[in-house]
Amino acid sequence: MSDELPALPWERTRRRTGPARIPLTRDRIIEAAYTVLDRVGYEKLSMRQVAAELGVAVSALYAHVSSKDELLELMYLRMFRDWELPPPDPDNWREQIRQYARTGRTRLHEHRDMARIAMTGFPFSAEALPHLEQLLALFRAGGLPDHLAGAAGDMISTFINGFAFEESVWEDRQEEVDESPRDQPVSERSWAEIRETLERYFRELPPDRFPNLVELSDVMLQRTNDERFDLGIEIIIRGLASYAAEHPRPAE
Amino acid sequence: MSDELPALPWERTRRRTGPARIPLTRDRIIEAAYTVLDRVGYEKLSMRQVAAELGVAVSALYAHVSSKDELLELMYLRMFRDWELPPPDPDNWREQIRQYARTGRTRLHEHRDMARIAMTGFPFSAEALPHLEQLLALFRAGGLPDHLAGAAGDMISTFINGFAFEESVWEDRQEEVDESPRDQPVSERSWAEIRETLERYFRELPPDRFPNLVELSDVMLQRTNDERFDLGIEIIIRGLASYAAEHPRPAE
DNA sequence: AACCTGGATGAACAGTGTTCACCATACACG
DNA sequence: CGTGTATGGTGAACACTGTTCATCCAGGTT
Incomplete structure (x- = not known):
């Protein structure tokens, strides 16, 4: 694993922070929470599982989401996204x-x-x-x-x-x-x-x-x-x- | 507290177990669980709180109730007790x-x-x-x-x-x-x-x-x-x- | 080159459900 | 009367949980 080629110049910035590190955002957390939810169910859904899903420390989540309750609320809100309502007839x-x-x-x-x-x-x-x-x-x-x-x-x-x-x-x-x-x-x-x-x-x-x-x-x-x-x-x-x-x- | 009269014969069996130690039963556990529930609510209802309410170790509960889920189920069943159904008219x-x-x-x-x-x-x-x-x-x-x-x-x-x-x-x-x-x-x-x-x-x-x-x-x-x-x-x-x-x- | 700063880290705290080796007490029996 | 036994409570432990906080590192700015 040590025979890495020198990084090409245009990907240098990207390579720097390890393997393509995308920044943590609320959306990504919610997304991860959903995949964890689907896998383990409501009772076993935990902040640690969500963090693991993202390959990140638990405490990192709390910079974007103030509590588990808030995360759940955000998941709830996500449900309404792209929900088209037909004009009332x-x-x-x-x-x-x-x-x-x-x-x-x-x-x-x-x-x-x-x-x-x-x-x-x-x-x-x-x-x-x-x-x-x-x-x-x-x-x-x-x-x-x-x-x-x-x-x-x-x-x-x-x-x-x-x-x-x-x-x-x-x-x-x-x-x-x-x-x-x-x-x-x-x-x-x-x-x-x-x-x-x-x-x-x-x-x-x-x-x-x-x-x-x-x-x-x-x-x-x-x-x-x-x-x-x-x-x-x-x-x-x-x-x-x-x-x-x-x-x-x-x-x- | 040491000037106790000798126990009357018919209450001897009762006095034996120290300070009126009532035996732990499913019913008593359910009862305690209800008072804890009323005080702290569903989210904070815990086996330890129930045990504390009874002045007993947590592990003692598990001799009478196989899990918290079972306890909740028992609480649910208790709801139907003495629920009279009028004859259908x-x-x-x-x-x-x-x-x-x-x-x-x-x-x-x-x-x-x-x-x-x-x-x-x-x-x-x-x-x-x-x-x-x-x-x-x-x-x-x-x-x-x-x-x-x-x-x-x-x-x-x-x-x-x-x-x-x-x-x-x-x-x-x-x-x-x-x-x-x-x-x-x-x-x-x-x-x-x-x-x-x-x-x-x-x-x-x-x-x-x-x-x-x-x-x-x-x-x-x-x-x-x-x-x-x-x-x-x-x-x-x-x-x-x-x-x-x-x-x-x-x-x- | 030095500094600052924002964001991630890992360890810690208090609490959870559950298990298990231990032990004490109350009863039966010799 | 003393001894054994078994029922049932104990306390410590395990593997988790949500949440906080001092630390630290990388990025960009001066």
């Missing part, structure tokens, strides 16, 4: 809400355990506000009375986050069962396994104490998570729409 | 669902950050199953098609947990602002403060980019958490009921 508010919820869940799925981070993030940051505004616009376009529009925004977010959070918990639970390495965000196969196990569990319950659970064991779990999520959103939308029907907007 | 399913959700949230509020623990707890344990069964019974009584009844149970739980979780996050955020000691689960006053701060924040947003937020700033946050929660539940119930109306139960 009053005739299509239901479909647009559906779409919004779906891409929201997709965003949360983009990184492992992201929902756990999102759930504790500050939901009214500058990055998140346009989304709330968008939801409000859609709800008002749909003819919801004002006091409902306000609550509805919260509600949709709570459901999206809560749903994804529980998915995340199931995934982690499943993962600590099969020690398999985690190349992708829990295969469809794993979810099928979970469902099958639960279905048998329900079916074999004592029918005298749990008649409904036994009877519905098949129909309850045959749906995929996607379908369950869509159904949940649909229920909320219908509930909201029922108010719009009661308080028809004065056609001015 | 088909004519009143909506009110009964409302009531169920309300007491669910109340239970979560009984201990600080309980929702954070509940959210990661296994929702199909022996203790929790009767509740799911109850919900299914109510939904079927309300005339919901079977495939919906299954999803609806999940949905209600997700919303209750998610809502309480976010309340818990807000409370913690508020608490680290005012250093005030925490004698009770965040006073009403604190919530009023949070609402007021947010309302002003919304009102002073640039109206060109956030017209709806500015316009709704007053109406959006004037409601208490209780009202917002009830509204959320009501929306879900209405959404569910809309399906029942579409698929009327065959009057046999």
Whole structure:
């Protein structure tokens, strides 16, 4: 390893500080934190792991990020980046809400355990506000009375986050069962396994104490998570729409 | 302290073990964990704190509880204790669902950050199953098609947990602002403060980019958490009921 | 060439979950 | 009455965690 050629003049500056040392930045730290998160999950995500990922001392991180909590918040904010909001279309508010919820869940799925981070993030940051505004616009376009529009925004977010959070918990639970390495965000196969196990569990319950659970064991779990999520959103939308029907907007 | 009377025969066995040394049990550990949780919150709840609360070495806990995760799970299960479920009344399913959700949230509020623990707890344990069964019974009584009844149970739980979780996050955020000691689960006053701060924040947003937020700033946050929660539940119930109306139960 | 300065370093501190060799106490038995 | 045994608590240790701080080194400026 000692037979290095003398550095060419134009790369001298670069070679100086060891192997192409790119400066540490907030962005690079967040990026590294994401790859660590995807590999080890929320519970085991640590500043030291992030530092190791960057090949840097732990204390170096604190020059760019004041605490782990701040790093988590930054990761949360990153979620909103390049999230295009379509212009509100009053005739299509239901479909647009559906779409919004779906891409929201997709965003949360983009990184492992992201929902756990999102759930504790500050939901009214500058990055998140346009989304709330968008939801409000859609709800008002749909003819919801004002006091409902306000609550509805919260509600949709709570459901999206809560749903994804529980998915995340199931995934982690499943993962600590099969020690398999985690190349992708829990295969469809794993979810099928979970469902099958639960279905048998329900079916074999004592029918005298749990008649409904036994009877519905098949129909309850045959749906995929996607379908369950869509159904949940649909229920909320219908509930909201029922108010719009009661308080028809004065056609001015 | 040396002028002790000779112990009466029937209390001899009790006196033997020094200063009234009550044996360590799972229950006592769980109890202690709750008082620690209420004092320091979820993030700072540690095995050492629990041990200290009991005046005992940390390692002693591990004779009764295999890990911190198990302890958390036990705390979660304790939540269902003495939770009476009223007999399902088909004519009143909506009110009964409302009531169920309300007491669910109340239970979560009984201990600080309980929702954070509940959210990661296994929702199909022996203790929790009767509740799911109850919900299914109510939904079927309300005339919901079977495939919906299954999803609806999940949905209600997700919303209750998610809502309480976010309340818990807000409370913690508020608490680290005012250093005030925490004698009770965040006073009403604190919530009023949070609402007021947010309302002003919304009102002073640039109206060109956030017209709806500015316009709704007053109406959006004037409601208490209780009202917002009830509204959320009501929306879900209405959404569910809309399906029942579409698929009327065959009057046999 | 000397200086300054910004950013990275590594060691340290206090705290975490968990394990394990040790030991004391309370009971059963001879 | 004395001895053994076993249950269950102890304290020290390990491998971590988030965070801080004195130190130090490289880069650019004077």
